[in-house]
Amino acid sequence: MLAFIARRLGLLIPTFFGVTLLTFALIRMIPGDPVEVMMGERRVDPVLHAQAMERLGLNKPLYAQYFDYIGQLAQGNLGESLRTRTSVWSEFTTLFPATLELALAALLFAGSLGLIAGVVAALKRGSLFDHGVMGISLAGYSMPIFWWGLLLIMFFSVWLGWTPVSGRIDLLYDIPPVTGFMLIDTLLADEPGAFVDALHHLILPAIVLGTIPLAVIARMTRSAMLEVLREDYVRTARAKGLSPARVVFVHGLRNALIPVLTVFGLQVGALLAGAVLTETIFSWPGIGKWLIESIGARDYPVVQNGILLIACLVILVNFVVDILYGLANPRIRHQR
Amino acid sequence: MRKNAVIQALLAAGLIASTPLASAAGNLVFCSEGSPAGFDPGLYTTGTDFDAAAETVFNRLSQFERGGTAVIPGLAEKWDISEDGLSYTFHLRPNVKFHTTEYFTPSRSFNADDVLFTFQRMLDKDHPFRKAYPSEFPYFTDMGMDANIAKIEKLDDMTVKFSLNQVDAAFIQNLAMSFASIQSAEYAGNLLKAGKAADINQKPIGTGPFVFSRYQKDAVIRFKGNKEYWQPDEVKLDNLIFAINTDASVRMQKLKAGECQVTLFPRPADLESLQEDPNLNMPEQAGFNVGYIAYNVQHKPFDQLEVRQALDMAVNKQGIIDAVYQSAGQLAVNGMPPTQWSYNDSIKDPAYDPEKAKALLKAAGIKEGTEITLWAMPVQRPYNPNAKLMAEMLQNDWAKVGIKAKIVTYEWGEYLKRAKAGEHDAMLIGWSGDNGDPDNWLGTLYGCDAVDGNNFSKWCDADYDKLVKAAKRVTDTAERTELYKQAQVILKREVPITPIAHSTVYQPMSKKVVDFKISPFALNSFYGVGVK
Numbered sequence A: 001m002l003a004f005i006a007r008r009l010g011l012l013i014p015t016f017f018g019v020t021l022l023t024f025a026l027i028r029m030i031p032g033d034p035v036e037v038m039m040g041e042r043r044v045d046p047v048l049h050a051q052a053m054e055r056l057g058l059n060k061p062l063y064a065q066y067f068d069y070i071g072q073l074a075q076g077n078l079g080e081s082l083r084t085r086t087s088v089w090s091e092f093t094t095l096f097p098a099t100l101e102l103a104l105a106a107l108l109f110a111g112s113l114g115l116i117a118g119v120v121a122a123l124k125r126g127s128l129f130d131h132g133v134m135g136i137s138l139a140g141y142s143m144p145i146f147w148w149g150l151l152l153i154m155f156f157s158v159w160l161g162w163t164p165v166s167g168r169i170d171l172l173y174d175i176p177p178v179t180g181f182m183l184i185d186t187l188l189a190d191e192p193g194a195f196v197d198a199l200h201h202l203i204l205p206a207i208v209l210g211t212i213p214l215a216v217i218a219r220m221t222r223s224a225m226l227e228v229l230r231e232d233y234v235r236t237a238r239a240k241g242l243s244p245a246r247v248v249f250v251h252g253l254r255n256a257l258i259p260v261l262t263v264f265g266l267q268v269g270a271l272l273a274g275a276v277l278t279e280t281i282f283s284w285p286g287i288g289k290w291l292i293e294s295i296g297a298r299d300y301p302v303v304q305n306g307i308l309l310i311a312c313l314v315i316l317v318n319f320v321v322d323i324l325y326g327l328a329n330p331r332i333r334h335q336r
Numbered sequence B: 001m002r003k004n005a006v007i008q009a010l011l012a013a014g015l016i017a018s019t020p021l022a023s024a025a026g027n028l029v030f031c032s033e034g035s036p037a038g039f040d041p042g043l044y045t046t047g048t049d050f051d052a053a054a055e056t057v058f059n060r061l062s063q064f065e066r067g068g069t070a071v072i073p074g075l076a077e078k079w080d081i082s083e084d085g086l087s088y089t090f091h092l093r094p095n096v097k098f099h100t101t102e103y104f105t106p107s108r109s110f111n112a113d114d115v116l117f118t119f120q121r122m123l124d125k126d127h128p129f130r131k132a133y134p135s136e137f138p139y140f141t142d143m144g145m146d147a148n149i150a151k152i153e154k155l156d157d158m159t160v161k162f163s164l165n166q167v168d169a170a171f172i173q174n175l176a177m178s179f180a181s182i183q184s185a186e187y188a189g190n191l192l193k194a195g196k197a198a199d200i201n202q203k204p205i206g207t208g209p210f211v212f213s214r215y216q217k218d219a220v221i222r223f224k225g226n227k228e229y230w231q232p233d234e235v236k237l238d239n240l241i242f243a244i245n246t247d248a249s250v251r252m253q254k255l256k257a258g259e260c261q262v263t264l265f266p267r268p269a270d271l272e273s274l275q276e277d278p279n280l281n282m283p284e285q286a287g288f289n290v291g292y293i294a295y296n297v298q299h300k301p302f303d304q305l306e307v308r309q310a311l312d313m314a315v316n317k318q319g320i321i322d323a324v325y326q327s328a329g330q331l332a333v334n335g336m337p338p339t340q341w342s343y344n345d346s347i348k349d350p351a352y353d354p355e356k357a358k359a360l361l362k363a364a365g366i367k368e369g370t371e372i373t374l375w376a377m378p379v380q381r382p383y384n385p386n387a388k389l390m391a392e393m394l395q396n397d398w399a400k401v402g403i404k405a406k407i408v409t410y411e412w413g414e415y416l417k418r419a420k421a422g423e424h425d426a427m428l429i430g431w432s433g434d435n436g437d438p439d440n441w442l443g444t445l446y447g448c449d450a451v452d453g454n455n456f457s458k459w460c461d462a463d464y465d466k467l468v469k470a471a472k473r474v475t476d477t478a479e480r481t482e483l484y485k486q487a488q489v490i491l492k493r494e495v496p497i498t499p500i501a502h503s504t505v506y507q508p509m510s511k512k513v514v515d516f517k518i519s520p521f522a523l524n525s526f527y528g529v530g531v532k
Helices: A002-029 A034-039 A046-055 A062-074 A088-123 A128-142 A145-159 A182-188 A192-229 A232-239 A244-281 A287-296 A300-328 A330-335 B002-015 B047-052 B112-123 B128-132 B138-142 B171-175 B185-193 B197-201 B248-256 B268-276 B305-313 B317-323 B354-363 B387-399 B412-420 B462-472 B477-494
Strands: B027-032 B062-064 B071-073 B076-081 B087-092 B149-156 B159-164 B210-216 B220-225 B239-244 B289-295 B329-331 B370-375 B403-408 B426-432 B497-503
Touching: A002 A062, A002 A300, A034 A046, A034 B138, A034 B412, A046 B138, A062 A300, A088 A128, A088 A182, A088 A192, A088 A244, A088 A287, A088 A300, A128 A192, A145 A192, A145 A244, A145 B248, A182 A192, A192 A244, A232 A244, A244 A287, A244 A300, A287 A300, B027 B047, B027 B248, B062 B171, B071 B076, B087 B112, B112 B128, B112 B149, B112 B159, B112 B185, B128 B185, B128 B197, B185 B197, B248 B268, B289 B305, B305 B354, B317 B329, B317 B387, B317 B497, B370 B387, B387 B403, B387 B426, B462 B477
Parallel strands: B027 B239, B370 B403, B370 B426
Antiparallel strands: B062 B071, B076 B087, B087 B159, B149 B159, B210 B220, B220 B239, B289 B426, B289 B497, B329 B497
């Protein structure tokens, strides 16, 4: 097992360096530098430009900038935002809880609804319900998030007035940020009304972000269930006279869950990617919006390290999934 | 089906208790368009940064009157200008208090040391505070203040004298601009001692109408009304809250849903529905801006006056205003808006005349089918809501007179960089006024000194430049007006640009908002504003 973990860890190092090189190169391929972008139509005073580029360390050759960057990383220093001049780590830790809260809510929505819909569709294979779920999930999977989000806002927030248009909480509640998770912070501030309000704000963004994972999970659950229900041991369980519920949930779903759990793991990356758009639509102050704005401002350290942190997170989740797999299934462990 | 049922159940659960505990009276939520980069106005150049700090937390020695371009006393009660126009003596306002917050308690009122600190820091590269927190002051440099201020002296605790190298008729206007916001020397000293100089940009202390309370990036900025403000009548709000929303359609929806009371930059397509909303007001003001075509006179065929004249009269401006500005714009004749003093209203636009344009081109020896590049901005700007559409319309107009325009666009930063380097033949660009002074248009955009910068026509006319420079060096307004009027005649005659439109500025707000005034400088100020 240790050798397996070591092999997995060994693979992480080139992945990590690949990500640093890629983000470093990509953001610099976009034309314009941060000082010019800040000045807009105004005159860029050459002396001021040179001073600023020197202060930001952007006057050095690219390879030197890259080595500086790696050197800083080795010391655990993620640098500071060129635009706001605050540390990238502190900005990340301020904004990430908002993204995580949204992603978890989306996963909860997608997971619970997806599993139920998938199981029922599999049990009623070929029925109207089955076709309906599969049709809707295909539509959900193909839905452009931006359009879907605006559509829901128009319908639920503007026409029906049921949900707020955007943000995490009604701003007349002044909740001091403690954990960064609004649901927890409202409880810590002993504001039950604010808690409900924060929940209220979370519903639409979570639905929008959870739509694609929901579709994937529903389809995956259905096909896994169909496969499992055809297995000999299910037939045996039925023949033994077990109750249909026990057959489905204990013998069927439990085994069907293995591939579904893999999909859950893979959806972490998809959720973080989807968060970029969802956060923009709902003015959700998370890392997605942060990165988009930083690209516009050519805020190199934020883009490089923000993406690196997210990549590390996805790598970590997949690493853990790999290890769990290895633990659960000895065949995988010994294959390589 | 099941999905809908679940959503409804969740919504119903949420609807049970959704009323904020805080009272809405005395609170105003402003749906702003972005997160500020920081709270030290000297470091920045955009309205987003200035709204969040300069217009709330800070004051300046002189100030623009609310909703206008006239300059009125601010932290300086009055000022004397020497006869040669080279020195300005400011008499400071007594008993003005800096804010008291969780992070700073002032031990004294505002005085000359604060003015000295503010400007010395911007002027002196070796200033101790600048050493501790290395910074550039781009607006200060761009307005030429670094080169022109020779000396600043404290004559006594409440009197400060600025000596200039050259007469600058717009000096008082420049001091009223956001970047010249007065910082507290005492606070800066404390930060320096504590090794926390960077906090000047995160935790601002000023003398302004609102006290900074808390900022959550990309979400909210909170201010409290300054109970000790030197103009107590101007503070009518207990809490001012900036709700940050980058998307224009979301901002409008929030306003309609009553989640904020004031917002900005509506899209032309949203104007009708906003005007129809019975709960909203939508004051408008002729924009203090100009969108124009700049012809690069260093490129053929634009080095020929006849070609520029021909293309100028081949532009169907009214068609552009109807389609691009959706009628929310005013046809532009000169290189600055009519609301700018010294505007020459005797100048008339040549009539739209494609036939005459063709004849002019023929006389200039331009062959039919001659190709040029026409650059279109990739972004929406206050002076041009849709540059791509405008470029397509121009392409069509010019095709009628035999000129084939190829539309070119780059990412915004690259667009400006290449344009400043003069790579274009003709380009769409524009400007919004900074300080209400004619030089901010006629010198900044079309003067010889700006050829390497934002004179995108690369046009340098000795007679024009002489007039504009002379006007900057005299302080008599009547005399300046005359000089600027003459300069505008030359600008119109030589056609380095085709002015297209001054876009109308709309500011949607709830009917509950009282006495909000639109700033010609596209700033959003909430002093003097109340909520019913």
